[in-house]
Amino acid sequence: xxxxxxxxxxxxxxxxxxxxxxxxxxxxxxxxxxxxxxxxxxxxxxxxxxxxxxxxxxxxxxxxxxxxxxxxxxxxxxxxxxxxxxxxxxxxxxxxxxxxxxxxxxxxxxxxxxxxxxxxxxxxxxxxxxxxxxxxxxxxxxxxxxxxxxxxxxxxxxxxxxxxxxxxxxxxxxxxxxxxxxxxxxxxxxxxxxxxxxxxxxxxxxxxxxxxxxxxxxxxxxxxxxxxxxxxxxxxxxxxxxxxxxxxxxxxxxxxxxxxxxxxxxxxxxxxxxxxxxxxxxxxxxxxxxxxxxxxxxxxxxxxxxxxxxxxxxxxxxxxxxxxxxxxxxxxxxxxxxxxxxxxxxxxxxxxxxxxxxxxxxxxxxxxxxxxxxxxxxxxxxxxxxxxxxxxxxxxxxxxxxxxxxxxxxxxxxxxxxxxxxxxxxxxxxxxxxxxxxxxxxxxxxxxxxxxxxxxxxxxxxxxxxxxxxxxxxxxxxxxxxxxxxxxxxxxxxxxxxxxxxxxxxxxxxxxxxxxxxxxxxxxxxxxxxxxxxxxxxxxxxxxxxxxxxxxxxxxxxxxxxxxxxxxxxxxxxxxxxxxxxxxxxxxxxxxxxxxxxxxxxxxxxxxxxxxxxxxxxxxxxxxxxxxxxxxxxxxxxxxxxxxxxxxxxxxxxxxxxxxxxxxxxxxxxxxxxxxxxxxxxxxxxxxxxxxxx
Amino acid sequence: xxxxxxxxxxxxxxxxxxxxxxxxxxxxxxxxxxxxxxxxxxxxxxxxxxxxxxxxxxxxxxxxxxxxxxxxxxxxxxxxxxxxxxxxxxxxxxxxxxxxxxxxxxxxxxxxxxxxxxxxxxxxxxxxxxxxxxxxxxxxxxxxxxxxxxxxxxxxxxxxxxxxxxxxxxxxxxxxxxxxxxxxxx
Numbered sequence: 001x002x003x004x005x006x007x008x009x010x011x012x013x014x015x016x017x018x019x020x021x022x023x024x025x026x027x028x029x030x031x032x033x034x035x036x037x038x039x040x041x042x043x044x045x046x047x048x049x050x051x052x053x054x055x056x057x058x059x060x061x062x063x064x065x066x067x068x069x070x071x072x073x074x075x076x077x078x079x080x081x082x083x084x085x086x087x088x089x090x091x092x093x094x095x096x097x098x099x100x101x102x103x104x105x106x107x108x109x110x111x112x113x114x115x116x117x118x119x120x121x122x123x124x125x126x127x128x129x130x131x132x133x134x135x136x137x138x139x140x141x142x143x144x145x146x147x148x149x150x151x152x153x154x155x156x157x158x159x160x161x162x163x164x165x166x167x168x169x170x171x172x173x174x175x176x177x178x179x180x181x182x183x184x185x186x187x188x189x190x191x192x193x194x195x196x197x198x199x200x201x202x203x204x205x206x207x208x209x210x211x212x213x214x215x216x217x218x219x220x221x222x223x224x225x226x227x228x229x230x231x232x233x234x235x236x237x238x239x240x241x242x243x244x245x246x247x248x249x250x251x252x253x254x255x256x257x258x259x260x261x262x263x264x265x266x267x268x269x270x271x272x273x274x275x276x277x278x279x280x281x282x283x284x285x286x287x288x289x290x291x292x293x294x295x296x297x298x299x300x301x302x303x304x305x306x307x308x309x310x311x312x313x314x315x316x317x318x319x320x321x322x323x324x325x326x327x328x329x330x331x332x333x334x335x336x337x338x339x340x341x342x343x344x345x346x347x348x349x350x351x352x353x354x355x356x357x358x359x360x361x362x363x364x365x366x367x368x369x370x371x372x373x374x375x376x377x378x379x380x381x382x383x384x385x386x387x388x389x390x391x392x393x394x395x396x397x398x399x400x401x402x403x404x405x406x407x408x409x410x411x412x413x414x415x416x417x418x419x420x421x422x423x424x425x426x427x428x429x430x431x432x433x434x435x436x437x438x439x440x441x442x443x444x445x446x447x448x449x450x451x452x453x454x455x456x457x458x459x460x461x462x463x464x465x466x467x468x469x470x471x472x473x474x475x476x477x478x479x480x481x482x483x484x485x486x487x488x489x490x491x492x493x494x495x496x497x498x499x500x501x502x503x504x505x506x507x508x509x510x511x512x513x514x515x516x517x518x519x520x521x522x523x524x525x526x527x528x529x530x531x532x533x534x535x536x537x538x539x540x541x542x543x544x545x546x547x548x549x550x551x552x553x554x555x556x557x558x559x560x561x562x563x564x565x566x567x568x569x570x571x572x573x574x575x576x577x578x579x580x581x582x583x584x585x586x587x588x589x590x591x592x593x594x595x596x597x598x599x600x601x602x603x604x605x606x607x608x609x610x611x612x613x614x615x616x617x618x619x620x621x622x623x624x625x626x627x628x629x630x631x632x633x634x635x636x637x638x639x640x641x642x643x644x645x646x647x648x649x650x651x652x653x654x655x656x657x658x659x660x661x662x663x664x665x666x667x668x669x670x671x672x673x674x675x676x677x678x679x680x681x682x683x684x685x686x687x688x689x690x691x692x693x694x
Numbered sequence: 695x696x697x698x699x700x701x702x703x704x705x706x707x708x709x710x711x712x713x714x715x716x717x718x719x720x721x722x723x724x725x726x727x728x729x730x731x732x733x734x735x736x737x738x739x740x741x742x743x744x745x746x747x748x749x750x751x752x753x754x755x756x757x758x759x760x761x762x763x764x765x766x767x768x769x770x771x772x773x774x775x776x777x778x779x780x781x782x783x784x785x786x787x788x789x790x791x792x793x794x795x796x797x798x799x800x801x802x803x804x805x806x807x808x809x810x811x812x813x814x815x816x817x818x819x820x821x822x823x824x825x826x827x828x829x830x831x832x833x834x835x836x837x838x839x840x841x842x843x844x845x846x847x848x849x850x851x852x853x854x855x856x857x858x859x860x861x862x863x864x865x866x867x868x869x870x871x872x873x874x875x876x877x878x879x880x
Contacts (some may be wrong), residue, residue: 008832011873018868047872
């Protein structure tokens with residue numbers, strides 16, 4: 001055994017000489033080690049060892065092949081071929097953060113099972129008791145959508161008591177996201193599958209078990225296409241030994257799981273979880289099923305940043321990934337993903353039911369509180385934006401009616417919001433008035449909506465609307481602009497319902513008030529006139545409509561310029577009136593101009609552009625220029641189907657127009673299926689009594 | 695997040711000279727290295743060569759709040775992790791040896807110098823024994839080898855971790871490595 005003193009001498013001599021030439025070194029060492037020749041030999045050996053490898057120091061680190069490294073650091077043992085209790089473990093089928101899963105054969109009854117062996121032993125008596133208790137509860141979960149736990153137990157490994165679970169083996173299992181992708185499931189089928197998952201999760205919740213680790217890897221789909229949730233409650237039942245396993249479940253699990261963890265799960269101690277954390281995870285899975293993406297991309301972030309993102313960032317809106325998700329599906333998904341668990345669905349079955357409503361084209365429950373909430377927040381954050389707030393109220397109330405109509409309303413609302421913002425920018429001086437306006441409008445609408453007794457679930461838009469229409473006269477003696485705003489909402493809701501004659505007086509009032517209060521050429525007045533004219537046109541009062549549209553067009557040309565989107569919008573509207581009046585030749589240049597400008601400002605696929613494109617086609621048709629019209633109809637329908645979907649009223653109108661066109665072209669075989677489709681969709685979207693159907 | 699805060703606190707305490715913090719940090723890092731290794735196992739091809747330092751880096755990112763830790767803390771963390779890595783390898787080798795009833799100890803493929811000195815694989819248990827002896831002879835030399843070899847630290851990082859100059863690390867490393875080669879080839 002070498003002494004410290006000798007080692008020191010070795011080191012000194014080595015350091016002094018290893019960079020010298022052999023001759024020089026021999027000389028120095030001869031002198032240094034005169035008293036001890038063996039010391040000189042050892043130093044020479046060290047120098048030889050050093051020189052043997054001249055590779056750069058960068059590669060000084062230990063390198064191992066991955067298998068050897070993980071064998072050292074990874075799970076302790078591979079139990080393939082081993083026997084635990086009455087299970088023969090045949091092959092490992094998966095390794096998770098907490099343990100390895102084996103395909104195994106049970107002796108009695110003879111069957112194939114999956115055995116999950118946890119990585120860590122139970123290190124205290126209390127944790128063993130807790131495990132036993134929890135595993136009994138797991139055994140009580142009986143649901144076709146949950147992989148059954150047959151038995152939970154422990155076995156001795158060295159000195160540790162290692163927990164295992166024997167579970168239902170799922171042949172041909174794939175994760176839900178793999179399954180959806182590989183079988184190319186459509187949105188409806190994905191939702192049907194997901195609804196089953198919700199019901200299974202709900203069963204667990206009713207039995208008092210929180211899954212705590214819901215993610216596609218734990219939601220399998222068997223060979224028959226039925227979902228099976230695995231590892232229900234497993235995280236908790238083995239999580240009892242806080243000193244050991246919270247680290248493991250929290251940090252270890254964090255890895256692939258972080259993106260499915262609720263903000264409160266990321267934030268706090270594991271005891272604070274409740275079933276609503278699972279609702280959040282379901283929301284992420286739903287998001288993923290609908291978009292093939294996750295609401296946050298944190299894959300490349302360090303944990304602490306990822307945690308922050310999950311806790312604070314607003315999720316990506318599904319509709320920005322896929323436009324057809326606009327409206328209810330997005331609302332449902334985002335409600336499940338609310339940061340504040342109080343705002344999520346209270347249970348998995350509520351989530352399932354809202355999705356069912358969506359599939360049945362019934363009004364969903366998610367929207368009203370959420371929209372109210374957003375409106376509230378919106379008004380607080382953007383006090384001057386009165387007009388936009390009002391527009392959102394339209395959406396809010398519209399939400400009570402039907403699902404598909406919301407897409408239209410939301411769209412209108414967005415455009416109105418854009419307009420409002422533009423106009424607002426021009427009128428910063430009026431910010432204070434606008435703020436008051438926003439709040440007054442909000443108060444009124446809020447009052448209208450909450451005037452119904454609680455538990456009165458089937459309030460229709462009609463009831464709210466008629467109530468508002470009755471109440472408004474004399475309601476705002478000192479706030480004429482608020483009255484105009486509210487009348488505008490009432491007008492637009494009646495228009496959405498097709499009740500143009502009930503809408504008309506409100507539009508007239510609105511125009512009158514604004515003319516009086518703001519002047520004839522104020523943008524708000526012009527907007528009101530434009531809306532009045534639209535309604536009049538729908539009622540066939542074309543002379544009046546034409547006169548108003550021309551007035552608006554002249555003013556906007558002067559104030560906003562020829563190429564402003566509002567100018568061309570009214571140009572298009574005027575064109576339509578002329579056309580319906582049998583003056584297609586006069587209409588054509590107006591509509592064409594509108595189309596060209598819109599295509600440039602908004603792009604080819606914008607709804608406004610498409611409307612004008614379709615209108616231009618009509619104008620051409622009316623003049624007998626059928627061959628010129630056809631490509632326009634076809635192209636606009638193609639774009640609409642792709643961008644807003646078949647149920648959009650614009651798409652349906654477009655379908656109808658193209659069908660008539662085919663008839664005109666003497667192509668009944670092409671016309672017929674389109675008519676059928678348009679009629680069917682129209683019934684579904686508008687209901688039987690809408691004038692467009694009648 | 696509770697664990698992140700906890701591990702970061704411990705590391706900061708260690709940095710402030712509380713040696714006991716290292717003992718409490720060790721099991722946390724140990725668990726994390728396990729977890730990280732499992733993930734590597736799931737995604738890496740088995741013939742891929744890995745450096746334990748990859749595991750250590752990842753564990754560091756996951757356990758320590760970067761906004762609160764500085765480079766000194768980082769070096770200290772790596773020192774803890776390198777020590778754990780060494781123990782993990784040794785435990786594994788021992789287990790394997792026991793399984794084989796005293797047969798060959800686990801041989802690990804090593805890159806670079808030690809393989810050259812030993813004409814191939816290295817006996818981890820022998821290396822561990824030699825390091826224990828080295829610790830008695832010169833603790834800093836043992837630390838330098840551990841940090842560089844098991845933790846994958848560069849000369850500069852090692853210097854930070856130990857609070858010495860890079861030149862000292864370089865000299866220590868050359869010397870200790872040369873001595874280990876002689877010792878292991880005996």
